[in-house]
Amino acid sequence: MIKINLSATLGALNDVSKLMLEESAAYAISCGESEVLPAHLLLKSLENPFSDVRFILNKLDISHEELTALLLRGNQNTHTNIDSVPGFSPLLIEMLQEAWLLGSLEFEQSQIRSATIFLALALNASRYLPTSAASLLNQINKETLRQSLLELAKGSAESQITQESAVVHKTVQADVSNLSRFAENLTAKALDGDIDPVLAWDQEIDLMIDILSRRRKNNPIVVGDAGMGKSALIEGLALRIVNKQVPPHLQHVELWSLDLAALQSGASIKGEFEKRLKSVIDFVKSSTTPIILFIDEAHTLIGAGGNEGGNDAANLLKPALARGELRTIAATTWSEYKKYVERDPALSRRFQLVKVDESIEESIVILRGLKPLYEKAHGVYITGEALETVTKLSARYIAAKKLPDKAIDILDTACARVATAKDTPPKRLSYLDNKIHEINVAMAELERDYQLGETVDDAFKAKLEKQLTELVEEKALLSTRFEQQKTLVGSILAFREKMADTETKYSEEERQAFIRELQEKKAEYEAIKPEDCLIHAEVGSKQITAVIADLTGIPVNSMTGDELTKLTELPGILNDSIKGQSQAIEQIHKNLLTRWRIYVARAHHLARYCLWVQVVWVKQKLRFKSLNIFLAENNSSPPLTCRNIKKNIPYHA
Numbered sequence: 265m266i267k268i269n270l271s272a273t274l275g276a277l278n279d280v281s282k283l284m285l286e287e288s289a290a291y292a293i294s295c296g297e298s299e300v301l302p303a304h305l306l307l308k309s310l311e312n313p314f315s316d317v318r319f320i321l322n323k324l325d326i327s328h329e330e331l332t333a334l335l336l337r338g339n340q341n342t343h344t345n346i347d348s349v350p351g352f353s354p355l356l357i358e359m360l361q362e363a364w365l366l367g368s369l370e371f372e373q374s375q376i377r378s379a380t381i382f383l384a385l386a387l388n389a390s391r392y393l394p395t396s397a398a399s400l401l402n403q404i405n406k407e408t409l410r411q412s413l414l415e416l417a418k419g420s421a422e423s424q425i426t427q428e429s430a431v432v433h434k435t436v437q438a439d440v441s442n443l444s445r446f447a448e449n450l451t452a453k454a455l456d457g458d459i460d461p462v463l464a465w466d467q468e469i470d471l472m473i474d475i476l477s478r479r480r481k482n483n484p485i486v487v488g489d490a491g492m493g494k495s496a497l498i499e500g501l502a503l504r505i506v507n508k509q510v511p512p513h514l515q516h517v518e519l520w521s522l523d524l525a526a527l528q529s530g531a532s533i534k535g536e537f538e539k540r541l542k543s544v545i546d547f548v549k550s551s552t553t554p555i556i557l558f559i560d561e562a563h564t565l566i567g568a569g570g571n572e573g574g575n576d577a578a579n580l581l582k583p584a585l586a587r588g589e590l591r592t593i594a595a596t597t598w599s600e601y602k603k604y605v606e607r608d609p610a611l612s613r614r615f616q617l618v619k620v621d622e623s624i625e626e627s628i629v630i631l632r633g634l635k636p637l638y639e640k641a642h643g644v645y646i647t648g649e650a651l652e653t654v655t656k657l658s659a660r661y662i663a664a665k666k667l668p669d670k671a672i673d674i675l676d677t678a679c680a681r682v683a684t685a686k687d688t689p690p691k692r693l694s695y696l697d698n699k700i701h702e703i704n705v706a707m708a709e710l711e712r713d714y715q716l717g718e719t720v721d722d723a724f725k726a727k728l729e730k731q732l733t734e735l736v737e738e739k740a741l742l743s744t745r746f747e748q749q750k751t752l753v754g755s756i757l758a759f760r761e762k763m764a765d766t767e768t769k770y771s772e773e774e775r776q777a778f779i780r781e782l783q784e785k786k787a788e789y790e791a792i793k794p795e796d797c798l799i800h801a802e803v804g805s806k807q808i809t810a811v812i813a814d815l816t817g818i819p820v821n822s823m824t825g826d827e828l829t830k831l832t833e834l835p836g837i838l839n840d841s842i843k844g845q846s847q848a849i850e851q852i853h854k855n856l857l858t859r860w861r862i863y864v865a866r867a868h869h870l871a872r873y874c875l876w877v878q879v880v881w882v883k884q885k886l887r888f889k890s891l892n893i894f895l896a897e898n899n900s901s902p903p904l905t906c907r908n909i910k911k912n913i914p915y916h917a
Contacts, residue, residue, distance in 0.1 A: 483616065749789075
C-alpha cells in the first residue's frame, strides 16, 4: 500500500474520530499496551451511542455489547509493556489510510468518519481485529455494507455534521470559484507587491473615490484613448485601498477586475454567457466583504460588435446598478463610449464620466516612478534627462500611440539595447567574422585550383590576402576595444550599485573614495570618441533618440539641437530651397512664425490659423511646403495644413 504522511492522515479525521483516537490512546496507556491497535479504536467508537458504528450495528441487528465483550477478551491476550509509551501501530495507520481512500474515492467524503473506519475493519477483519471479534464481523455481507454504508449511518451525529459542512463547503467553494474563475483580485495583487507603483493621476483617482462615495450614480467610467493609462488608474486605486489612503468606508473593500475573455470563452450555448455573468453579480451582491467590480473594455459587455446576447448582459447590469447593489468601475475608449454607451441612456446615466487626457508633465512623473523597476529589470542606469527626452520626442514624432504608453515602450527598448550590448559582441564583429570566412573560402578554392594545375590569378590572390590581413587586424582591434569598454562599463555600474546600496553603511571617507573612483572611470569613458563607443554606461538622451530614429526614420540630428538657434536660422534654411523670394521669406519669419510659436506655447489658445494673401505664380505652395518640413524636423507643434480658399469660391461670385 502507498505510504501516506501520518500527519496528513490524522488531519483528515473528523472531530468525532479524532476524539475516539485520543480515547483509544488513553485506553492503551491505562492497559499498559505497547501499541494503539485498531481494536482499541473500534472499542472506543462502540462506547459513543451517537457514532456511525453504533447506528450501523443496530440496523444490522448486531449487538454492540457482544462485539465489545469479544474485543475486551481479545485484548487480554495481547502483549503488554508498562515501561514504554504506546505508539500508533502500523496496522492502525494502514487501516486509517484505507478508510481515507474508501471515504474520498467511493463516498466523496472530505474527512475520515467512523463509518468508513468500520468499513475498512469489516473488509479485513481477520487482519486488524482479534479472532473472536473478526469472526462476528465476517458474518456481515461485505457488498451490502459497502453499498448501503451511508444509509445505515444515517441519523448519527457524524452524518448530520458531514451534511452541513458539505453544503457550506460546496456553496463557498462554488461562489469563490465562480468569481476567481472570471475575475482577478487587484487588492490581493497589490498586497503581494505584484502591481507597479502608480504616480500622477492623483486628480483622476481622487475623482473616482468621490464618485464611489456618492449615494447615487456611484459608478465611475474611465474614458480615454488606448495607451493612456486607464488600467493604471484602477491599479493606483487598489494600491490606495491597500495602503489605507482612502475614506474609511472604502478601506475594507476588495477590487476585482472582470476578465471578459474568460467570461465569454466557451459560452457558445445560448444563455451561458448571461448565466455566468449573473453568478458573478449575485456573488458580488451577497458577499460579506464589499466588492467593487472593474470592467475593462466595458463596451464589449454592453453588446459591442453585435455579439449574440450582448443586450441581455447589459440588461442584467442595469437593475443592479440602478438599485446600488453593484458598484462598478468601467473603462473604455472615447470612440466606443460614444458609439455604444451614450446610445443607451438607461445605462449611461448610471455612470459618471472620468476623463483621462494625455499630458507630457504627468508622463514624466509616471516614468520617474517606473525608473527603478526598469533599472533593476535590465541592470542599467537611466538618467533623468532620458525621461524628459523620451516623453517629449515620443509625443512629437510617434503619432500612432498615446502617452505614457509610447514613452514607456521606447524607454524599455532603449534599456534592452544597452543591457544587451553589455554582454553581446557588437554587430561589426559578426560582420567581420562572416567576411573573414568568405575570404578563407575563396582562398581555399584558389589553393585547390593551384593544386590541380589550374591557372591562378596572382593579383586576385594578393588582393584577398591583403583584405584578410586588414579584416583580422580590425577584428583584433575591435575585440580589444570591446573587452576594455566592457570592463570599464562594468566597473562604473559596480560603483553605482555599491553607492546605491542602502543596507551597507559606508563611512564618509569610503563614500568620497567611491565618488572619486567613479568620476575617474566616467572621465575615462567620456574620453572615448562617439564613433568608437561600443557599450553604453547608461541610458541617456542619445540612446533614446537613436531608438526613435530607428522607429520613425527621422535623422537623429533633426531631433537634437537648440530649437531657438534653428528658428533664428529659418530664413537661410528656406532661401536654400526657394530662390528669389528672400523678401517674402523674411516677412514670413518676422510676422508669422514668431506668433505661431507663441500661440503653440499656450496649450489652450485657439489662434492657430493664418491667411496668406498673394498673387498667383509666386511659389506659395513651395514656401508652405518648405516651412512645413522645417516645423516637422525641428520639433515644432503642430505641422501646418494648407487649404486653398480660391477653390472654394464660386466663379460667378
